[in-house]
Amino acid sequence: MSLFTAADYVVCGMMLSISALIGVYFACTGGRQRSQAEYLLADRSMGALPVSFSLLASFMSAITLLGVSAENYTYGTQFVLINVSYVIATPIAAHCYLPVFYRLSEYSVYQYLEYRFGTLTRMLCSMAFSLQMILYMGVVLYAPAIALSTVTGISLWLSVLLVGLVCTFYSTLGGMKAVLVTDVFQTLLMFAAIFAVIAVGCVTMGGPAEIWRVAEEGGRIEFLNISPDPTERHTVWSLGLGGVFIYLSLYAVNQAQVQRLLSVGSLRRAQLALWIQWPILTCLSLSTSFAGLVVYAHYHGCDPFATGKVKLPDQLLPRFVMDTMRDIPGLPGLFVAGIFSGSLSTVSSAVNSLAAVTVHDYVRLFPCWSQQPAEWELPLTKLLSLGYGLLCLAVSYLVSKVGASVLTASLTIFGAVGGPLLGVFTLGMFSTGANQRGAVAGLLVGLAINLWIGFAPKPPAATLPVTTDLCRNDTHVAGVVLPAYDDVIDGSSDVINATAALVEGASPLTDDSGSKYLYLYRLSYMWISMIGFLVTCLVGLLVSLIGPRRSPPTPPGLLSPPVAWLRGRMEPQDSSPSRMKLNGSNVGTEMDQFEAKTWL
Template identity: 55%
Template sequence: MPVGTFDVWDALVLASILIISALIGLYYRYTGGKQKTTKEYLMADQSMTTFPVSFSLMASFMSAITLMGVSTESYQFGTLFGVINISYILSTPIAAYIFLPVFYRMRTTSVYEYLERRFGYGTRLAASMAFTLQMILYMGIALYAPALALEAVTGISKGTAILVLGLVCTFYSTMGGLKAVLITDVFQSFLMYAAIFAVIVVSAIKAGGLSPIWEVAREHGRLQFFEFSMDPTVRHTWWTLIIGGMVTYLSLYGVNQTQVQRLLSVHNLKSSQSALWWNLPILGLLSFSTIFSGLAIFYYYRDCDPLLNGRIDSRDQLMPLFAVHTMGQYPGLCGLFVSGIFSASLSTISSAVTSLSAVTLEDYVKPLYKVVFGRTLMESKSTLPTKIIACIYGLLCIALAFGAGSLGGVLQASLTIFGVVGGPLLGIFTLGVCTVRTNQRGVLLGFLLGLCFSFWIGFGGPKPEPTLLPFSTTGCELRNVTEVANALLENRVEDEPHYFWLYRLSYLWYCVLGFLVTITVGYCGSIMLARFNYADNSQIYLDKQKKHLDYDLFAPILSRRWRRQQNEQLDPMFHDESLTKLTQPAAPL
């Protein structure tokens, strides 16, 4: 792979971005409360405003994976992936008005404390361990993606890039806590947009406008919007993108610790819901602009695909390769692009580090401390261990990034990781928030079976390779087309008989199936286990269980109805106007 033209101006821009990110961490370490309490360190004193939280919600998961993965997606498969934005619109009210009010009432540092109050500590521990595994795997991919960018542009090895990025991110996350992470997310979000629009603008200049880019995409079959096949083995259709996108979105923005922790950092429920709604256009703008950037890159390489010509090892390197080919004549622009890629990764890793440190402290350290020492860990003594935990997770992220290259395309790999864990996690929270008859044993059974099933179909194999759109090498000056490239060029991907049917499913169904298995087994298992244990007295047990329900643990619309029914059974003339207070913001602690 050729070494790129990364000059002094580019290096200065990149160094400035990394230094500014580190300084933000130092600023919040030595200002305000100086991160002396876990409330400030992990929850930003619940004093943040809507604006930074909205950008942070986007940057937490749609970072380098989106910048490189989605552009490669439209380059290889067309624009159909943009349909997933419909699922975001449909899912936002569910997250904002079903799940978020429940967590806001509790105002706990770990979202998994809800599961302990609803079902028991066993459920809380199982869910938090699954989340920890999910985020650790995801951090490795998020750090690996920009390392590819730096290697393609400057020739610096992936190892060096991983170490520099990982150490900077670990530094400001550990020093500045959630406040520093949220503010750097805003700063880094603008750099992400700058990187994407730099690609589009430079391509438009070379093409003579945006219309030629669109026309070339149409001529080569990249404009795809109307795939309505009911076949679940088709990689992307409207049904897979909307249904799979909704479950994936809710697993991230509805019940994921990383996002809920940010939503609880604002001062009231209304502001938190506003942050979730404002995240929608921010996320949509990045999604559509990144899809178009893939078309812009395709316009430039329409007659000479870099992978087939042997200039790159993976199409995840397309965007940085385009940058080095087209932006070198503009001083500092290539550095700005790489800074955007780096910033995208930094925002994701820092978000993961803060959420993992919160879960580790609340779900592992404090319960263990109470068992060993017989007392609760004091607030004044928990901040330092939390910072040490954050530092350890940052270093672990660096180690895992070195092995992330074996997971395939970064976009599909990241969505697979979120799908196989996120579906079952969404399932147990849905059972808790929306059902009365579920219990810990049934929910745990459903969760474990959902996880096993999701991991089986998500990481089992062999799986058939996806069918790519055609590419060309007719315009290549150097015909370095290997046998593998010829096979890709012919684009012959056959559904061989030995592929197990479940392995042929679209990766977007992994999350949905894990969710459905957890819901079905969890609900039915709860009823069956209750009847088995209480035999003929099962109805008496259920009636007794309902009388002791904490209605604040249910979705607002359901908790109001169930509480009204319970009170009417006790007193038919009962009318409690205070039920309307359930939808009001909780008072800050």
């Protein structure tokens, strides 16, 4: 029986209606989405603030909101230190990678790889990205829907269809402008949902200090695990260093994120957008983590897994909402609207970026299409946006039928692809000696190793102990030890911590419990992206040194600004008029003339 009231349905309906109307508005105003530049890059007219919110919304999906809170309930607060990696990685993404993409001004980031290495490298990387995003779209839509439906009683497939269709509607009609503006609206809803949880928790538990005390007594407070053991799930090193590569794979070279940054009118404002989203992202991350402590403080004496209230960690936060807010009309609806906003923002970014990649990396390479007038590209792009939105629903249905295997495979592929793709772009921007032979070899080896590690059997992670001492007699489950689910974790830091808690009487796993697994399989998932990156770069450089090297000199416009600047200081300037011309402009000459202030 549905636990939602009419007021809750009204709140959710208003969220979906506003998102759809934003798409209609931008379809009928401005240039009415009549050009590729407006449809895919918002005419480069967007400000830094809305783009920064959109970057955050694409990164923090509904899976993250539910998963991070469950992470703090199950494992403690160590994961919070991943915010340190954001401080380290933001300037790298803003000043070492973004200027190259911004000066090229292409719709697809993979066009860079053709300029730098060749068509084969471009196609392989673009295909890896497409597979990554298609699988992930369905998971992002279905996983939170199933968690919410089992707890709140709302219709699973009605919510999946409504969210998927509304997202497809405004993305197809309104283009990038609609996606960016709805992302701002949906980000505010995500904050409202999390703040509502914290506020209600503080009122019912007696304030933040009491919540912290209960969490500390339960062993949930931990920030300084400095163990050098790479097999430990979360440490200062894995979060601070491994998180840098996860962040860069998303913000520095990911098509969905770079496409948003290219919608800003100048490079400096695009860099400012990256800097602005960092504190907003940190605020949402810390708030979601504290929401996990609120949930723990509420259930600390009567674990909901043991009582059968929830079966998966994703259901912890919705269960808390229904237990504490159901008597407040509209508040559970606000929470569900915030969670579904995370799904909307992530799927809309995927739909828009996949349409851009398909047109500019696949269709335009066919000779028959290259002879067609440019006016045909825009209707095709809109049609592809519609198609990818419907494909998202189909993948969601596939996940529901096949189950956890598809969910695990989707998230594993998503996490495994990011590191090698970052490695290929890094080879191009930071090395003048890398060539296509090396880039392709590095990509294939990096993907193979990451997928091998990702799909290998993993030892179950040890969880922190819980108790059922305070359960009432009618819900107490004595002497039951629930099996631990395997962790299903996305290397992009979208965490689905599908791990059951250990109830009273169970012992945490010992260090010997994973000894039967190959050491490589026991590595923390936080290192996977870095491993793929390092393997790709190392293999790429070594293979590039083997065999004939007849590649022309790399134009400075294809190098990261610091590398181009150092190269210009060490080598004489080439005054020859025959420089590589890209996109109709002399990129080599333009980049020769940049100053250190563009990246320092």
